[in-house]
Amino acid sequence: MKLIIKNGRVLLFEKDKAVVKKVDIGIENSKIVQVGEISEGFGADKIIDANNMLVMPGFINTHTHLAMNLFRNYADDMLLQDWLTKKIWPLEKKLTAEAVYWASVLGIAELIKSGVTGFLDMYFFVEETIKVALETGVRAYIARGLTDEPLGMEFQLKETKELYRKFDGKDGRIKIFAGPHAPYTCSPRYLKKVKALADELGIGIHIHLSETRQEVNDSIKQWRKTPIKHVYDLGIFERPTIAAHCVHVDDDDIQILKECNVSVAYNPTSNLKLASGFAPVEKMVKAGVNVSLGTDGASSNNNLNMFEEIHLASIVNKCVNNDAVSIPAETAIKMATINGAKALGVDGELGSIDVGKKADIILIDLNKPHLCPLHNPLSAVCYCAQASDVHTVIVDGKILMENYELKTIDLEKAMYNTARCAQKLTGA
């Protein structure tokens, strides 16, 4: 299958600098094979006319819990502890594979419609989420959530191992991570076991770290060190690690993250909505820490819209740093693309439009009132664009959405079944 995207304005990273150029893109099977003028006789099976479109790498959502779509708008404007203990946890105990399946279909529909081509998910019944990713064509990085439940410990590790054997590398789109939930839900003994498993399988680790002030205070009380120092001392960071949140990190924490090449999945909406705090993003970026973006789950966001995360990453940090130049559009867009690929250890294959990389590409429709006039396409993406401007989405060289129409998902069915499953859980 050969595909050409022509006449578009293309967002390229040239020597790490974002530039927008009028070039055409040649795709063969899953890969980008030409960028520039397409060679004569390329013989495309299909030509996409990207006139008046911005062509850019798909977004990579590096922290989410897709199935929490079930709890979207179910419990808001509540204190964190009440939210978790009275609302979310009781429902999660009643979760079924079917509910996770449909919420994953809906979640992936929402991701595709907002320009996301790959995501890192941590949850339960993840085999369902993997199934949906395989069916719908999106790229999925999956961590079975691991917590120190009585009796659950060995079982969860075994499940991770089985998921790895069964799915890692499947269709070139699935990758398994070890997913210890957090140091406050996993004992040191368990974390060491997780690390040993990750070593054995040669996989990365995804973990929540330093999300709230309370978590850090508790850690210092219990272990006499911050959560980051705590898991560092347990050897977690010897594996490639993506740490979600990192809101309350001190200079020593940042030094550890940098030295250990730990990537931070920053979730601005969730951090704001749960009143977790303002992550010191500029400080981490300046220290050389790789910061990527995530939406977190729909129960704390409450959508899965990476445009909102890009927007907030830029404007919130400007205000926090009292500096209108902080986290410019280019930096925020990189967080959502190439930095996501770096976080997942796949920046050789993904995150930018370059010959040899996988064709995970989105087309943004510039023919919108809120994007006119188009003085600066990077500003347009960061400060103006909406999920609803995503016109076409390509993953692994296959078109998953074209002219706003999902090609691999029956959206009505997904909405109907997710609502049905949610109703069953909440008893509403």
Added chain:
Amino acid sequence: MKLIIKNGRVLLFEKDKAVVKKVDIGIENSKIVQVGEISEGFGADKIIDANNMLVMPGFINTHTHLAMNLFRNYADDMLLQDWLTKKIWPLEKKLTAEAVYWASVLGIAELIKSGVTGFLDMYFFVEETIKVALETGVRAYIARGLTDEPLGMEFQLKETKELYRKFDGKDGRIKIFAGPHAPYTCSPRYLKKVKALADELGIGIHIHLSETRQEVNDSIKQWRKTPIKHVYDLGIFERPTIAAHCVHVDDDDIQILKECNVSVAYNPTSNLKLASGFAPVEKMVKAGVNVSLGTDGASSNNNLNMFEEIHLASIVNKCVNNDAVSIPAETAIKMATINGAKALGVDGELGSIDVGKKADIILIDLNKPHLCPLHNPLSAVCYCAQASDVHTVIVDGKILMENYELKTIDLEKAMYNTARCAQKLTGA
């Protein structure tokens, strides 16, 4: 003309509390005449089926500069002073009536498409903006920007007076405000003249106040008082006043705002993007100050999307106040509707769906993946909904957008001409 909106979930404010009920709405000419079961023999000319829609009062954008759409994405990620002196002001000197006309058409298209039924604009060549409002059917509150330019002083006041004579009350949709730009661009002598004019015409005042720390520091240095105390002492607040921004206000300032019934037009995106600061919104709300929402102009936002302002008003203040319960969805939605009407002194006529009020109503399409499941419609509006979910917009009983289609604006023409005028200004 009689219109019925039926089968919708309708957002009502009952005894100040937001509730969502399945009721029908009967509209006769410009007014809502029935809410509930429509009486037999009502004899509608048209019935709108709002099945699977949320029907709510249109948003009121209480601070914008529509024509700054010309400078959208033209100058971002810059220091405020450079932005103003090197980029914005030089272009504003070259503004033409034609440019303002087309940018106003584009701006109003953007407003309608994001559910805004009325707006308060402060700028130059405002007669063009008024013309467009009259042509397109939207509700417009207009302040000719007043600054202490040499020779310009008397002329600007005369223009305000002429605008008032010519347009105030026109078609029941235009209202003129006096628009002294700010205390740092208007001398006390000028502010007194503005106040005298507002007294003479019996109109309200719209002014920028305490937007930046610098402004407050300069005011204290020059006048030994805050900008708010300064204009209070000059008598400005004896007129109904809408003060934009009020980011850096102290307890005494808040007390003055409350006692003088000054409304605050809070502009979260602009405040964040320009690194102006975090306005003490919760404190003002608790003190009883009426806080409404604005987008500011597209050069500092960079769109005119009230959904983003509602979202930010809620989530940013939660984080600032370290309290996930701060500014709940209901409060943020009121800021965008009934509080906007209060700010403009028209809450007897607008801002809620009640018998006797003007029919300024929007329909939000709930059949979207990011709004499913619909556990809570208020949360859905505040935390999930997008401008692109606005399905139908009614102003003054007339349909300005139906099934996503603008009825009074040629969007392609507006975009083409705005881009053309912007190009002429920037020379790009």
